[in-house]
Amino acid sequence: MRVGLFVTCLVDLMRPSIGFSALKLLEHAGCRVVVPETQTCCGQPAYNAGDAKAVRGLALKFMEEFAGCDYVVAPSGSCAGMIRTHYPDLFRAEPEILAELEPLCRRTYELTDFLVSVMKLERVPGRFSGSLTYHDSCSGLRELGISRQPRALLAKMPGVRLVEMRESTTCCGFGGTFSLKFGDISARMADHKCDHGEATGADALAGGDLGCLLNIEGRLRRRGNHTTRVLHIAELLAGEEGQD
Amino acid sequence: MECSAGEFKHRAAQKLGDVKLQAALRRLQDKFVDGRAAALAELDGFDSLADAAAAVRERALADLDGYLLRFEREAIARGAHVHWAETGADANRIVVEIAAAHGVRTAAKSKSMVSEECGLNHALEQAGIRVTETDLGEYILQLAQEPPSHIVAPVVHKSKEEISELFHEKHHTPRKTDIAELCREAREVLRPAFLGADMGISGANFLVAETGSAVIVTNEGNGRLVTTLPRVHVVITGIEKVVPTLEDLATLLRLLPRSATGQAITNYVSLLTGAKGERDPDGPEQMHVILLDNGRSRLLGDELQSILRCIRCGACMNHCPVYQNVGGHAYGWVYPGPMGSVLTPAYQGLENALDLPHACTMCGACGAVCPVRIPLPDLLRRLRERQTERGLRPWRERLALRLWAWTAKRATLYAVGTRAAAWLLARAGGKDRLLHRLPGAAGWSAGRDMPAPPGRTFRDLYRERGRR
Amino acid sequence: MSARQRILARIAAGLGHGAEAGANGAVDGYIERHPRGPVPRRAPDLVPRFREQAERLSSTVLEVPAPGPVPAAVAAYLAAHGLGTETVCWPDLAGLPWAASGVRAAARPARAGDMVGITGAFCAIAETGTLMLLSGEDTPATVSLLPETHVAVLPAARIVPAMEDAWDLLRAERGVPPRAVNLVSGPSRTADIEQTVTLGAHGPYRMLIVLTGEDFDDV
Numbered sequence: 001m002r003v004g005l006f007v008t009c010l011v012d013l014m015r016p017s018i019g020f021s022a023l024k025l026l027e028h029a030g031c032r033v034v035v036p037e038t039q040t041c042c043g044q045p046a047y048n049a050g051d052a053k054a055v056r057g058l059a060l061k062f063m064e065e066f067a068g069c070d071y072v073v074a075p076s077g078s079c080a081g082m083i084r085t086h087y088p089d090l091f092r093a094e095p096e097i098l099a100e101l102e103p104l105c106r107r108t109y110e111l112t113d114f115l116v117s118v119m120k121l122e123r124v125p126g127r128f129s130g131s132l133t134y135h136d137s138c139s140g141l142r143e144l145g146i147s148r149q150p151r152a153l154l155a156k157m158p159g160v161r162l163v164e165m166r167e168s169t170t171c172c173g174f175g176g177t178f179s180l181k182f183g184d185i186s187a188r189m190a191d192h193k194c195d196h197g198e199a200t201g202a203d204a205l206a207g208g209d210l211g212c213l214l215n216i217e218g219r220l221r222r223r224g225n226h227t228t229r230v231l232h233i234a235e236l237l238a239g240e241e242g243q244d
Numbered sequence: 245m246e247c248s249a250g251e252f253k254h255r256a257a258q259k260l261g262d263v264k265l266q267a268a269l270r271r272l273q274d275k276f277v278d279g280r281a282a283a284l285a286e287l288d289g290f291d292s293l294a295d296a297a298a299a300v301r302e303r304a305l306a307d308l309d310g311y312l313l314r315f316e317r318e319a320i321a322r323g324a325h326v327h328w329a330e331t332g333a334d335a336n337r338i339v340v341e342i343a344a345a346h347g348v349r350t351a352a353k354s355k356s357m358v359s360e361e362c363g364l365n366h367a368l369e370q371a372g373i374r375v376t377e378t379d380l381g382e383y384i385l386q387l388a389q390e391p392p393s394h395i396v397a398p399v400v401h402k403s404k405e406e407i408s409e410l411f412h413e414k415h416h417t418p419r420k421t422d423i424a425e426l427c428r429e430a431r432e433v434l435r436p437a438f439l440g441a442d443m444g445i446s447g448a449n450f451l452v453a454e455t456g457s458a459v460i461v462t463n464e465g466n467g468r469l470v471t472t473l474p475r476v477h478v479v480i481t482g483i484e485k486v487v488p489t490l491e492d493l494a495t496l497l498r499l500l501p502r503s504a505t506g507q508a509i510t511n512y513v514s515l516l517t518g519a520k521g522e523r524d525p526d527g528p529e530q531m532h533v534i535l536l537d538n539g540r541s542r543l544l545g546d547e548l549q550s551i552l553r554c555i556r557c558g559a560c561m562n563h564c565p566v567y568q569n570v571g572g573h574a575y576g577w578v579y580p581g582p583m584g585s586v587l588t589p590a591y592q593g594l595e596n597a598l599d600l601p602h603a604c605t606m607c608g609a610c611g612a613v614c615p616v617r618i619p620l621p622d623l624l625r626r627l628r629e630r631q632t633e634r635g636l637r638p639w640r641e642r643l644a645l646r647l648w649a650w651t652a653k654r655a656t657l658y659a660v661g662t663r664a665a666a667w668l669l670a671r672a673g674g675k676d677r678l679l680h681r682l683p684g685a686a687g688w689s690a691g692r693d694m695p696a697p698p699g700r701t702f703r704d705l706y707r708e709r710g711r712r
Numbered sequence: 713m714s715a716r717q718r719i720l721a722r723i724a725a726g727l728g729h730g731a732e733a734g735a736n737g738a739v740d741g742y743i744e745r746h747p748r749g750p751v752p753r754r755a756p757d758l759v760p761r762f763r764e765q766a767e768r769l770s771s772t773v774l775e776v777p778a779p780g781p782v783p784a785a786v787a788a789y790l791a792a793h794g795l796g797t798e799t800v801c802w803p804d805l806a807g808l809p810w811a812a813s814g815v816r817a818a819a820r821p822a823r824a825g826d827m828v829g830i831t832g833a834f835c836a837i838a839e840t841g842t843l844m845l846l847s848g849e850d851t852p853a854t855v856s857l858l859p860e861t862h863v864a865v866l867p868a869a870r871i872v873p874a875m876e877d878a879w880d881l882l883r884a885e886r887g888v889p890p891r892a893v894n895l896v897s898g899p900s901r902t903a904d905i906e907q908t909v910t911l912g913a914h915g916p917y918r919m920l921i922v923l924t925g926e927d928f929d930d931v
Contacts, residue, residue, distance in 0.1 A: 007702050007703075009652070009662075011702060012662060012701050012702040012703055013662050013665060013666055013669075013697060013701055013702075014669075014695070014697045015695075015697065015698070016697075016698065016700065016701060016702035016705050016706075017698075019702040019706070020702070020705070020706075035706060037655070037703065037706075037707065038655035039655075040651075040652040040653070040655060040658045041648070041652040043649060043652065045645065045648065046645045046646075046648065046649050047625075048606055048625060048628070049628060049632075049637075049641070049645050050601075050625065050627075050628025050629040050630070050631055050632040050637065051629070051632050051642075051645050051646070051649070052629055054645060054646060054649035054650075055649065057649070057653045058649065058652055058653060061653060138605070138606070138607035138608055138609070139606075139608070141608075142607070142608035142609070142611070142612050143608065169609075170565055170607075170609070171565045171605045171607035171609065173565065173605060174605065175604070175605025175606055175607070176605075176606075177602075177641075178602070178603075178604070178605045178606075179687065179688055179692075180685055180687040180688055181602055181687060182253070182256070182566075182602075182603060182687070183686070183687030183688055183690050183691055183692075184256070184257055184260055184687075184690070184691065185256055185260065185566055185569055185570060185603070186605075186687070186688075186691070187690070187691025187692055188260055188569050188691075189565050189566075189569060189605075190691075190692065214694060214695055215692065217693075217695050218678075218688070218692035218693045218694050218695060219691065219692045219693075221676075221678050221692075221693045221695070222691065222692050222693045226676075230695075268906070271906060271907055272907060275903075275907040276907070287752055288750075288752050288753060289750075292750050293749070293750055296749040296750050297749075300749065303742070306727065307727075307738060307739050308723050308727065309720050309723040309724055309727070310738070310739035311739055312720070312723075313720075313739075314739055314740065314743065322888070322891075328714070328715045328716035328719050329715060330715045330718060330719060334715060378914065379904070380902045380904040380905070380913060381902075381904035381905075384904070384905075397903070397904060397907060398904070399904055399905070400907070402905075403906065404905050404906050407905055423905045423906065423908050423910055424910050426905060427902055427905065427910045427912070427913060428912070431912070431913065431914055434914065435824065435914075438914070439824050453739070453743060454743045454746065455888060455889050457889060457893075463900065463901050463902060463903070463913065464900055464901070464902045464904075464913030464914045464915070465857060465900035465913055465914040465915025465916075466913070466914040468853070468857050468894065468915065469857065469914055469915075471892070472853050472854060472857065472892065473854075483719065483723075488739070488742055488743055488746075489742070489743055489746040490746065490876075490879040490882075491746050491747060491748045491749060491876055491879065492746075492749070494748075494749070494751075494874070494875040494876050494879065495749035495750070497875065498752075505903065508765070508840050509840040509842055509895070509897045510897070511769075511896065511897050511898055511899070511900050511901055511915070512894060512895065512896060512897075512900070512915070513894075513895040514892060514893070514894050514895070515889055515892070515893035515894075515895075516891070516892055517888070517889045517890070517891060517892075517893075518891055519891070520891055521890075521891060523848075523849040524847060524848065524849065524852075524891055525820070525821045525849065525852040526821045526847070526852045526853055526854045527847060527853065527891050527892060535719070537715075537719045537722070541719055541722035541723045541726055542722065542726065543726070544722075544723055544726030544727050545725075545726035545727055545728055546726070549726075
């Protein structure tokens with residue numbers, strides 16, 4: 001099975017270890033993984049800012065790069081959601097493009113969803129030991145229905161004790177450019193997330209979207225919390241947490 | 245009502261610092277969010293009911309003129325008068341004319357967001373008519389001379405201490421701290437207003453085309469009083485409120501109170517059809533229904549049409565993490581939260597509410613809870629696109645996004661750029677590997693650090709690994 | 713052109729159909745069929761369901777075997793709550809033996825100052841514990857509204873499963889709705905102050921529902 005890894009622009013720049021973790025997990029699951037070197041960004045920032053036109057070129061580029069793949073997997077519910085649910089909308093009036101693009105979009109998965117729903121992964125290599133609380137990132141949760149998949153995978157790690165926080169499904173305040181345009185509201189939302197996360201007393205807060213994690217960690221550190229670790233689910237599952 | 249949605253950012257900042265408001269918003273969230281969840285859990289399935297409710301509203305909109313005409317025919321047959329108003333000012337003029345024709349000097353009003361849209365109270369006062377708001381929340385706001393901050397719980401922003409102080413000052417009564425005592429005081433002050441009013445003014449949650457009825461959904465009973473006791477009853481409502489049949493009404497009534505306050509049904513649902521008959525011992529002698537357009541018809545056939553399905557339950561704002569933190573007044577017009585961020589630009593002009601469609605993280609909570617399946621995030625995104633299309637976004641934002649998209653299409657250039665950025669950001673991270681300041685992104689770094697990257701992109705590391 | 717014509721023209725233009733929508737057969741045809749939406753399935757026992765729901769809404773529910781004992785049951789309730797014996801009642805309930813139980817029931821619309829109002833109900837809805845009251849010559853709407861206590865009396869046989877059944881009953885027995893159809897579910901309440909539920913906003917503070925085992929025809 002040929003699986004294309006869509007690394008995502010944020011992982012590429014800010015935390016490559018998540019990309020390598022995803023790669024390791026996919027290979028562990030028995031996939032033949034290809035990583036198209038020309039991939040960049042799914043275009044979601046421009047799409048959500050109201051510039052759908054700017055995204056069309058990126059969607060076509062994606063289609064070309066991942067054309068031969070049985071599946072495309074991204075370690076991000078937000079990018080996978082962008083591709084799977086919004087790319088086809090950009091070409092509703094162009095049936096020829098849609099005919100090629102739409103099936104590829106339908107085969108695009110968020111990492112944990114893919115590992116659970118498609119690969120039916122039985123064992124995971126991660127060895128994290130300690131308590132964890134999980135933040136449900138919005139796009140993954142509401143566009144792709146990702147909620148039980150990461151928890152099911154964490155349950156396969158005997159050292160992990162999952163402690164659910166209050167309002168785990170409430171937005172952390174990231175929202176891409178929202179965090180820049182409305183920094184004060186965004187930081188307040190992150191505050192609530194930090195409060196709920198800290199209240200669990202968990203050693204680490206985990207999530208499936210790097211954007212949210214940077215936001216939450218950034219606020220935690222600014223508040224003076226330098227002990228709660230903030231980890232991507234891929235790093236945990238691959239046993240690569242703490243590596244760059 | 246004057247629109248001041250342009251001041252969203254400034255107001256929101258103030259509201260974030262308002263400790264009392266923050267406590268009030270927390271309370272709203274606890275009661276309404278949890279209440280809704282519990283009330284919906286009792287149903288066999290929210291999804292099938294919401295699909296049916298959306299279909300009911302869509303059916304009404306798809307033949308809106310037909311259903312309005314049928315409503316009008318039935319209402320007139322039952323002795324009501326039906327008026328059509330293109331703007332809020334027209335609606336106000338019609339109410340004032342009805343008042344003049346029947347020697348009306350005092351009016352008692354139940355809650356109506358449409359009348360807030362029109363600024364009806366002001367128009368009535370200008371015409372020398374004394375008008376009393378009788379919904380407890382709206383009455384408190386009338387005393388305080390403030391606009392509502394929530395479409396269901398208009399005075400959610402005020403604590404009982406503030407209300408106690410207000411009653412003490414305006415009623416000249418001893419201060420009360422018990423909520424039940426405050427409610428009784430308002431009841432006693434307001435009873436004469438009901439009994440003495442010449443005109444009762446209400447909104448309508450729905451109009452039923454089949455029967456020509458106006459439907460009012462209330463808990464306090466003031467809606468029943470203003471539509472029963474005064475000799476003239478005026479309904480003022482939007483043209484989109486019509487539903488075809490009583491069965492359709494039943495479908496919507498299963499979702500409206502549950503979504504709004506977590507109630508399976510409100511204390512009162514009143515179906516008002518025509519004026520008092522010859523042998524009726526009570527009820528108004530005149531019933532007038534004003535059908536207000538005020539921008540609604542322009543949304544038909546538009547990509548925003550689905551916002552006209554809205555049944556004003558408030559679930560979208562109760563679940564919106566932005567509303568939860570800034571409250572309704574920050575939004576600057578009648579309707580706050582996600583539905584307001586669509587309606588305000590739609591009715592008041594895109595250029596007068598530039599921030600509202602962007603004041604949203606696209607978290608999707610509003611769309612997920614909407615009982616009539618309005619795709620609110622999609623509508624907000626569409627409004628953002630319209631801003632872009634009409635050149636209403638700041639040039640720096642446009643340039644940055646275009647540059648990003650342009651670069652992202654050129655893999656080699658992109659690789660060079662990100663390689664440099666990764667290196668720079670890693671260096672700037674320092675010993676604690678945190679960026680405390682981000683030039684050009686003060687919105688982020690004013691309240692947050694940015695965890696610094698390790699310094700090399702995935703792309704470079706992966707290629708290197710391949711070579712090894 | 714009137715405002716009405718302009719609004720209708722804009723709607724027709726927006727929807728992309730002709731201005732003659734008044735003659736639209738789809739509208740009348742759908743109303744004629746008035747199909748039901750999804751109605752939640754409930755347990756078949758209507759009285760227990762109604763009772764449970766009404767009690768959840770802070771109403772008191774009593775069951776008596778026949779209309780005859782109603783006044784005594786009401787008298788006992790009024791006495792237990794210290795509500796006196798002066799009441800105003802729907803004229804169509806004036807025939808019950810009120811005086812024999814020491815209750816004075818004035819058959820007329822309610823006025824300011826009336827403390828207890830006694831009404832019947834057209835029917836009741838088990839799904840939500842709701843009463844359906846119709847206004848009319850002998851059923852004034854004020855009686856269920858102005859007094860601080862509302863007593864409603866109806867045969868248990870008039871409880872229907874869902875709101876849709878109540879509308880069917882209304883169509884079958886009355887054709888069209890009267891001036892006011894009031895669906896009443898418990899005493900009035902408000903949660904406007906700090907979202908704290910308080911009973912007795914502008915309508916009644918308390919509500920007694922008396923279900924009778926037999927119909928009123930024998931009264």
